[in-house]
Amino acid sequence: MIERARTLDVGDPLARYRDRFDLPEGVIYLDGNSLGCLPRETPTRLAKVVREEWGQDLIRSWNTAGWIAMPQRVGAKIAPMIGAKSHEVIVCDSVSVNLFKLISAALQMRPGRKAVLSEPGNFPTDLYIIEGLEKQGLATRRLAPRDAIAGALDGDVALLLLTHAHYKTGELFDMPALTRAAHDAGALVLWDLSHSGGALPVDLGECGADFAVGCGYKYFNGGPGAPAYAFVAERHQDALQQPLTGWMGHQAPFAFSDDYTPAPGVDRLLCGTPPILGVAALEVGVDLIAEIGIGPLHSKSQALSEFFRQCLRERDVALDLVSPADPAQRGSQLSFRHPEAYAICQALIARGVIGDFREPDILRFGFAPAYLRFEDMAEAARHVAEVLESGEWRRDEFRERSAVT
Known part of the structure; x- marks a missing residue:
């Protein structure tokens, strides 16, 4: 999946805009639907x-x-x-x-x-x-x-x-x-x-x-x-x-x-x-x-979310999709239901994959196509699969609720 993702990134007409944002090293940011990243020009x-x-x-x-x-x-x-x-x-x-x-x-x-x-x-x-x-x-x-x-x-x-x-x-x-x-x-x-x-x-x-x-x-x-x-x-x-x-x-x-x-x-x-x-x-x-333009952004958002779903399927990730399966019927996000969604979200954040949790059991990933890559999708799916397979979300520090999630 990673090689396929990199091929898609090479052909992405919006790829050059990623450098217009100040992205933290080692972070895959899938919460731009809650707080967008910092444009480099803003400071x-x-x-x-x-x-x-x-x-x-x-x-x-x-x-x-x-x-x-x-x-x-x-x-x-x-x-x-x-x-x-x-x-x-x-x-x-x-x-x-x-x-x-x-x-x-x-x-x-x-x-x-x-x-x-x-x-x-x-x-x-x-x-x-x-x-x-x-x-x-x-x-x-x-x-x-x-x-x-x-x-x-x-x-x-x-x-x-x-x-x-x-x-x-x-x-x-x-x-x-x-x-x-x-x-x-x-x-x-x-x-x-x-x-x-x-x-x-x-x-x-x-x-x-x-x-x-x-x-x-x-x-x-x-x-x-x-x-x-x-x-x-x-x-x-x-x-x-x-x-x-x-x-x-x-x-x-x-x-x-x-x-x-x-x-x-x-x-x-x-x-x-x-x-x-x-x-x-x-x-x-x-x-x-x-x-960048709303049309190109929307097209890439749909492509990113569908590629992410494909990566999850290929890794046999068992999460219940609650967003519409048709990308034309949903916004720039994917939401999944899991009884341990909060702990899974915290375990992913500890790995540098930042999505978010919504009560009572929703794991939510946002796709901000101005700065996300297809490689990010493949890597995020890998982390999701590993967190679920390893059971690391069961650790106490991931299960303890914080005031802000």
């Missing part, structure tokens, strides 16, 4: 922002270095990668905060309806934000299994909130079909792109999506806690009333008026002062992913 960019823009130009850099327009500029760079117009996307806050803003706004746009429909097992923050609004008397949380979602769209549903690629399994929703179903029922739709933006082809405009949020620190390689991004379809921007009416979302923030007037367009989603260091780091990752 240089941050040093410039800190030493020159902040250190020398100080407050003048809001104008001279373009800090004030960074949320819009980086949002416009993300926009074509998710099928949006440049003025429909802005970088701001976190996914959780943007969910709160957009769910609240959607509820106001559908008076007389309070239900926010999602699925059980959606990423927790999505469900927690709905629950928080429910406790305030503003929303009613409704959950339906994914095969029953379309049937649960009735006259009480104001908003359908779904994650495009499921965080545990990677299973994809049919975004166009469910968006149409929600609209036919008079509801709006909010898509969470945290596990698909920067990795999979997404066309919000083509499918008629109303709102979307996405993560900056996974496939966009913006660094831990990187700012998120939010999408509001042009047709909704004038009607949008978001609840966090901070000064940066004001029509004229430097007029310092006592009364709030929302900024035009998607700018009204801004709240407080943008975290310039975080947005600067994110811009490096966004530029790099845009340069």
